[in-house]
Amino acid sequence: MEKIPPPxxxxxxxxxxxxxxxxxxxAAYFDMEMLRALPVARLETATAVTDGVRRFSGFLMRDLLAHIGARGTTVTARALNDYAIDIAIEEFDRFDVLVAYEMDGEPLLPSDKGPLWIIYPRDQHAELQDIRFDYRWVWQLRWLDIQ
Incomplete structure (x- = not known):
């Protein structure tokens, strides 16, 4: 195993x-500084839980997975409240799925979906407006398990 510097x-x-x-x-552990060192990605999209189109900044999930050398077909994303969902890794290659740490230029806080929130480019792809994809928008993201 290759080592990543500790947070x-x-x-x-x-x-x-x-x-x-x-x-x-x-395991690979990341603090905010380490995550902000990944290539920055931005996305403007509406969400099922906010009003209007919002501007998100973060990193692409596929960039994180490449950074850690992920070798699986499924990511289980788990939130601080233990909400968990399985997501096919193929989706991260197919769509520019963002892990956001900012919304409208402000850091995401744990009291409002932060510090990390999985965001799908729903406005750019009609198929992502299906409610089944809304369940994959994990806010307060804390753990990923690659299988």
């Missing part, structure tokens, strides 16, 4: 499972 502040995201780059104990 210098408390981690906000833990990734486990079929990955080839880890921090320690079989």
């Amino acid at each position: 210098t502040s408390p981690p906000i995201l833990e990734v486990r499972g079929a990955i080839s780059r880890i921090t320690t104990q079989g």
